[in-house]
Amino acid sequence: MNKLHGILIVLVLMISACDGDKAEKESSSKTTVVTTPVASENAWHKLQQQRQQQLDQYLVQQQVAYRWFADFPLGINDGVPFIILKLLPKIAPELWGSNENFLDVIGLHLDERIPDYPIARGIGWSGLARDEPNGAVDYASFTCGACHIGRVRTDEGMAYIDGGVNAHFNLPQYRVRASETIAKIVGDANDQEEKIKRMTKAVIAALDQVHTNDKNYFYRNYQLGDKVFDAEYEANQVALFKQNAPAIIAKFMGRTELEFQAFAALLEKNYNGFEAEMLNGFGGMADATGISTSFGYVVKRDVKKDPAANPETDLPPTQGITDFMAVWEQGKRKVSWSDDHKQLINGGGQWNGNIPIPMFRNLAAELTMGFGPETDVRVAAFAQELLENLPAPAYPFAVDMNQAEKGKGLYQQHCADCHRSHNGTVYETLGTDKGRAQVASEAITASGREGFTAICSPDTAIDMPQGTVTPCAEFEGVSLVGKAEFAMMDPALHDGYNALPLGGIWAQAPYLHNGSVPTMYHLLVPNERPAAFMKSRLDYDQELLGFSWRINSEAAQTEEEGYRYDTRAVKVFSNAGHDKDITIKGVTYKLDWSNDKEGAMAIIEFMKTL
Template identity: 50%
Template sequence: MKKILLIAMFLLVGITIYKAIPTKQLASPTGKPFVIPVTQNWSEFQQQKIQQKESYIADNQEAFDWFADYAFSQTDGTPFIILKLLPIIAPELWGSEENFLDVVGLFKDTRQENYPIARGIGISGLARIEPMGKIDYTSFTCGACHIGRVIDQNNKIHYIDGGVNTEFNIVAYRVKTYQTLQKIIGDESDPIKQQQLLENAFLTALEKAISVSDSYFYNEYKNDVVNFDLAYEKNQIKLFIEKSGSLIGDFYKTTTQDYTGYAALLDKNYKGFQTRSLEGFPGMADATGIFTVNSYNDAHSTFFGKLFSKHILPSSPGITDFMTVWRQDERKAHWDNSHQTLINGGGQYNGNIPIPMYRNMAAQLTIGLDDNDLRVSAFSVELLDKLPASVYPFDVNVELAKKGEALFADNCAQCHQPFNGKVYSNLGVNLDRSYVVNTLIRKGGISGFFKECSTQTKVELYGEQVKPCAQFGGVSLEGKEDLIMSPNNQHHGYNARPLSGIWAQAPYLHNGSVPTIYHLLVPNERPTTFIKSQLTYDQTYLGYQWVQDNHQTVSAEHSYVFDTKSFETFSNKGHDQDVNENGIEYKLNWSDDKPGAMAIIEYLKTL
């Protein structure tokens, strides 16, 4: 029943909040937008912003670690040993010996010396008080989607903390895991024999792993908190062998359930596109989430459940690009004068979860675990509130940027400013993502969120017991559960977000259908198809390299052809005609003024 009540949480992936770095879009006392002029010494300013972000993370290191590295659950997920045995069982499906998860776009972060697995995989042992007593589980972390990379002209990698991992393909991970297990059981249909085949395969792989290295699993990793030495590894292997039957059986059940539930979602909302969808789209995900499709499975397995289970899945495709998550303070909702309604906020693309804690929980709970560690969401609130955006890592023509600054102020800043909670439905973009929450889903989501984190729920942060869902903005949330998700008629469209770090959000529009800012501003040149998920950068047009780049040397295998006409939800239409807001005309289509478009592009690099 708990799962049924939580069905909406996963429709809401995409925690998004922004910061304007050198040039903030603000509202003056008269209501007219203004911008802080860009610096004249770009190189000096660039280094200053790099240092500012590094200092901020250092000052908030514990919160950053929970955001980047900590598992979403202490007692649920994929057992760590099982995860690291997958490439031994099916090497043809997984990646390199150095990092088998590179095949699904999770990379080794050079800043994590000796970390035993790719960035974006959390190990429960990192956060346990008594790590020797229980088996280690893994899950994706916030960093899986929100720590990205870009390669500069010198082939140097820059990490984008709080940005977008354009390489991560969560669907490919689910599919490859399912295929690995299917390889083991083959045509066997008897559940008892299937279990025996699975146990034999994993225990045989375990013996092989141990023969390869005494530290095959943990690489003797240690930091200021944990020490995964040989004794720790030996103990984990012992615990795994003792519980191998139940651990492997549960893993098979969960993996199969995730796969079949996602297939049901594809059959409902991706007719004719199921096969391509099963390949996944790096840097993108359907906002529905695993938990919701599992709820569909649970309901569909009963007679009465079949009568309403179709309503558990949304009626529209929810696939969107991952989002940058820095500077939540610029996306923070406010209370009205009566302290009964939240206004002028925003969150994910359509802003339907205004409170940061619940917005973070939506991303965390989408994984579908039964026992969630709410410290991840609570620490993320602490980190992301003022986490600086990553500064543009290339050169800027400051004189041209100054010209663009004025054009931006006249045509863009009125909408793209902090605290603009308006949802726009008049820009001609595909609205599928904004319709994934229906009345039933909203009701279930509110109930489920509050059951997970009520006003009385306590977690430990910085050594103290706190209630992360007790209040917001200094106002008690007691009796205000209905505010967890905005009313359905208020999010059928998309927010105009502040544009800090906009260079790192490429490609553009909510569905990633426009490769560069140039193509956003000059819509008559938008390509129907382009290359997505490359790491090299188009400094002229402002976006990741969108044509084939034969010189890229890192993770080129994750790039793929994105066809905006292959599926209606991928339409690249919209934000392509001038609009009138409150009697004022704003220029969105710069096809007749390309020099103006290039000036705006140069200015946007500085945000």
């Protein structure tokens, strides 16, 4: 591993102009009161540049961790054989995307900052992480970057949001299209041996065709440090694949079927009557707990034939689809030990904070892909290293700093107390749908603890730049031996949501945990929240603070970016909540600004600076 770390150190990242900011407290303290619009614009522009420089420097310092986060696969030797993945548009072109990027149909984009990368951002292959380059067939899987490298369209072009939300990524669509691809090839075959034979024939025919015409078809002669994925590497991969093609293809078919059946089992239990919409998927969203638990359930049911397999206990009790989270500034969410080391306090993790320790939180995200023992713990460890102090992105558009200064006081009075760093309070009475907060039943929590600690026990050792480490041996200086209960907390303590710090809040639209409120204006002025709006556009509403959301009346006749999101379609999409003033310990906080829209707009202008 030291060799791999050495070769990654030489990378120089080109970072987009939309990123920046270390902390909201620093940003507010640096706000300059100005007296003219021109001076206001110049003050913000200067602050933007400072934050960009800070982010650039941070990512250069953390370039090894960044590449593991962005590009390295979550699985070690499991997933989709890389050769099969890149052949999908050849064997089923009607199901896969453009010639430029066939994975655009599942919301993965090409990243202009790495133009030589041989596939869309968000996909990695095992050869990147393997010490011996030619030791095994490459398996591809999604990376952290699939969900957490977002984009926004600016006047200067597309800007990338590292640690943000890929609002287009649609995991169900991959599983649906992969299943449909296999169904197309095997046709009317009923015998499993015949199905494998037909699939093998189609894959090998496509492989021979593309590789005869282009010896760099699969890896595009990509180089990462002194690791070169050239024609020689590719020829070796093709040879390894062909040596055992029927078995590799059978494994791919089996996994694809299990993934699809797992999703179907989840829909049957929790999304009755909404199956078609869920199969179509919602970009930038997932029922992550449902996806991860359903895979384990169908393995137990279909593979192990375990009579104890029970959807009522093995699958979540509620619908839990939510937006992906922004993951920068994790240090501000970090929990600490109580004095007696018997509780974790003063912080939170996911929406409801039920997985508070960063390593286990990262592993939970990885386990959504269902790799089990094949999960690469190093990815979680590098993500922890990168994300603790990853700066939030600076707002990429103009800010009226005079107006922001007016909003600062209102923000401090009504927002800052709850959205402060290290606030571990779980708010149970804000009126939001509690589905996501209740997905982890006691049985699922027990299973989660067992799974997390099996993959990363206190004895698990991995190679990192600083040498061999045991990332799950302790947390904040306290041993985790015998403390499996902290890998996933008692669900009774997390029946609500955390109020997270708001650094980079502009890039986290739409708002609430389920993305049901399109702009910050609609969050602050709840009586104007639209019941339906367009989601997952890349253009930005600079006035109301959110991505472009208005429904085009001609959308039914034209191809349009994004999709229509109806908050009435299913309970878990409800846009209720955070819509009534609250009193905590005798202090009243204004959440509904419907009678003071001028104040709401001032707060919005200040929030642009966070």
